[in-house]
Each structure stands twice: as structure tokens, then as C-alpha cells.
Amino acid sequence: MDILDLIKSAFLGLVEGITEWLPISSTGHMILVEEFVKMNVSEEFWNMFLVVIQLGAILSVVVLYFHDLNPFSPSKGAEGRRATWTLWGKIILGCIPAAVIGLPLNDFMDEHFYNGYVVAVALVVYGIAFIIIENWRAHKRSERALGVRMQAPKHGRHFAGAAPVAQPADDDTDFGRITRIEDISWKTAFGIGCFQVLSLVPGTSRSGSTIIGGLLLGTTRSVAAKFTFYLAIPVMFGASLLKVVKFLLGGAAMGANEWGIMIVGLVVAFVTSLLAIRWLTGFVRRHDFKVFGWYRIVLGVLVLAFFLFIGPALGLA
Incomplete structure (x- = not known):
């Protein structure tokens, strides 16, 4: 076994565990990393490995939210089970939507869109989108706060029978019409799923596209992020299973080295994802997504520069 x-x-599992959940595109990072990190494996195994280590990431969601997603939990009554x-x-x-559109186009997208130029453009475009959306949300919050102040009684006096108007908290940055995961309607869930289709384009980021969808459809950042985690379970399990089946049906086999590589990548992605998800859920309660937008723009420019200038000069791209 090659140490x-x-x-x-382990390094690839670390990158996957962090970038899968943050809206910064795991594909964008992987496409750069694989230019420098080469393993002694077949191309078929490598392509499968890049998808299957996502299983480690998705298992972290299952562990963290097992109670919320388990309809058979003994602590849940009949109403709780129905809600689950x-x-x-x-x-x-x-x-x-992603299954209906993505499955037929899977091979086509891999063949024609999995390259540095497409990834770079997607990184920049959706980075700009995050900044625009968060600026729009900040404007809406200001309008709401102004409306509350206009309704508030002057000099602290209330007219008879008038209820005092609550002032919004200064740190009320995570706001939206949908404040709980239970309040997501069937229509909103389908709408967020339609946004997930955008992630078929490499560099878009599955979490990024669904979070953008959630924000535009009225969820708080916390709810958008959490529903994104939930949506990942069937999507990523399905994608990983599809890659494994295609790999095995192609007559390929895995030796001890391949099994070791797979297990290490899965375990590291799992542990890293646990930390990344916990960090993100705390971050979005107090901060907006603009920092990720700027990060995507910078990364997109770096990816484009690499494939246009740096890579050819080094003989890598």
C-alpha cells in the first residue's frame, strides 16, 4: 500500500469536506487540486473516487441531523413522525428536478463542461450573484426597519388601545419570511430543487445554487443552509452509487491500494464535514454570504489565470 x-x-478528503458545504464549489477546488495531486491509480478509479468521497461528507449530515430526519425516533409522537x-x-x-434533468445529461456535462474555463466563469458569476442578493436583502431589511420606526409612537407615548411596535434587533441580519425548516412549503421545496439544477454546471456549487434559491424564495440563511444539507442526502448518495455501478460494470476492480485510498478519503471527508457544517450553521446566523461571493470571484480569476497562463508555463494545463 502506497503511503x-x-x-x-487524506488531503483530497480534507478539501472535499470543507468545500462541499461552503458555497464555494468543491468542483472548482478539486479541478485545481488534481492538477498538482496525482495518485498512482487508473483514470476510471480517479473519476469514481472524486465522487464517492462525497459519501463521507454526506454521512456527516446523517449523523448531525439523525434525530431530525428519523421518522422512527422513539422520542417523537404521532405528530412528530408525520412532520418528519x-x-x-x-x-x-x-x-x-436535478434527477430528471441531471441523469440524462450526466455524461454530456462531464465531457463538455468539466474544464477550468467553465468552472472559472461559474465561480465568478455566482460570486457576483451572492453579493447582489445579499445587498438586496440588506436593502429590504433597511426598508423593514424604517417601516417599523415609522409605525412606532413618538416620545414613547402610546395611543389608547395601541400595542407597542417591537423594534428589530440590531443584529437581526438573518431574516426572511420562512424562519423554520417546517415552514418550507411544497412549492418552495420544489422551487429550491429547480435552483439545484444549476449546479449541473461545474463550478456553480450545489450548496451555492440551492442557498441562492432559498434566499430568493424567502428563507432565512439558516433555513436555506439546513435545507441544502438535507437535499444533499439523496442527491449525493445517488451520484456516488451511479459512479460505483458504472465503475464496476466497466469490469474494473479495486486492489488493496485503491481500497485504502477510498477509506482514508471517506473518513477524512466525514470528520472535516462535521466541523464545516457546525461552523457554517453558526456563521450564517450572524453574517451574510458576501464573503463567499468575493472568495468565489478571486478563486475564479485564479482558476482562469492558471489555465490560461500559469498551467501552460509549468506544463500542467
Whole structure:
């Protein structure tokens, strides 16, 4: 078993575990990393590995939200179980658009769109989108705060029978019409699923496209991020299973080195994802997504520069 390959696998698992959940495109990072990190494996195994290590990432969601997603939890009554089944129904509904459109186009997209130029453009475009959307949300919050102040009684006096108007908190940055995961309607779940189709283009970011969809459809950042985690379960399990089946049906086999690479990548992606998800859920309660937008723009420019100038000069691209 090649120790160097195991170290490379651990590094790739680290990159996957972080970038899968942050709206910064795991594909954009992987396409750069694979230019420098080469393992002694077949091309077929490499393509499968890049998808299957996502299983480690998705298992972290299952662990963190097992109670919320388990309809058979003994602590849930009949109403709680019904609510959980309803949530799963919305998750499946949200996955249908990507499955219907993505499965037939999977090979085509890999062949024609999986390159540095497409990834770079997608990184920049959706980075700009995050900044525009967050500026729009900030404007809406200012309008709401102004409306509240206009309704508030002057000099602290109230007219008879008039209820005092609550002032918005200064740190009320995570706002939206939909403030709980349970409040997502079937229509909104399907709408967010339609945005997930955008992630078929490499560099878009699956989490980024669904979070943008959630924000535009009225969810808070916390709800958008959480529903994104939930949507990932069937999508990523399905994508990983599809890659494994295609790999095995192609007559390929895995030796001890390949199994070791796969296990190390999965474990590191799982542990890293646990930390990344916990960090993101805390971050979005207090901060907007503009920092990710700027990061995407910078990364997109770097990816484009690499494939246009740096890579050819180094003989890598």
C-alpha cells in the first residue's frame, strides 16, 4: 500500500469536506487540486473516487441531523413522525428536478463542461450573484426597519388601545419570511430543487445554487443552509452509487491500494464535514454570504489565470 497515495487521499478528503458545504464549489477546488495531486491509480478509479468521497461528507449530515430526519425516533409522537415524513416528502420533491434533468445529461456535462474555463466563469458569476442578493436583502431589511420606526409612537407615548411596535434587533441580519425548516412549503421545496439544477454546471456549487434559491424564495440563511444539507442526502448518495455501478460494470476492480485510498478519503471527508457544517450553521446566523461571493470571484480569476497562463508555463494545463 502506497503511503504517499494515502496522504494525498487524506488531503483530497480534507478539501472535499470543507468545500462541499461552503458555497464555494468543491468542483472548482478539486479541478485545481488534481492538477498538482496525482495518485498512482487508473483514470476510471480517479473519476469514481472524486465522487464517492462525497459519501463521507454526506454521512456527516446523517449523523448531525439523525434525530431530525428519523421518522422512527422513539422520542417523537404521532405528530412528530408525520412532520418528519412530510419533510422527507419535500426533500424528495426538491431532488426531482436535478434527477430528471441531471441523469440524462450526466455524461454530456462531464465531457463538455468539466474544464477550468467553465468552472472559472461559474465561480465568478455566482460570486457576483451572492453579493447582489445579499445587498438586496440588506436593502429590504433597511426598508423593514424604517417601516417599523415609522409605525412606532413618538416620545414613547402610546395611543389608547395601541400595542407597542417591537423594534428589530440590531443584529437581526438573518431574516426572511420562512424562519423554520417546517415552514418550507411544497412549492418552495420544489422551487429550491429547480435552483439545484444549476449546479449541473461545474463550478456553480450545489450548496451555492440551492442557498441562492432559498434566499430568493424567502428563507432565512439558516433555513436555506439546513435545507441544502438535507437535499444533499439523496442527491449525493445517488451520484456516488451511479459512479460505483458504472465503475464496476466497466469490469474494473479495486486492489488493496485503491481500497485504502477510498477509506482514508471517506473518513477524512466525514470528520472535516462535521466541523464545516457546525461552523457554517453558526456563521450564517450572524453574517451574510458576501464573503463567499468575493472568495468565489478571486478563486475564479485564479482558476482562469492558471489555465490560461500559469498551467501552460509549468506544463500542467
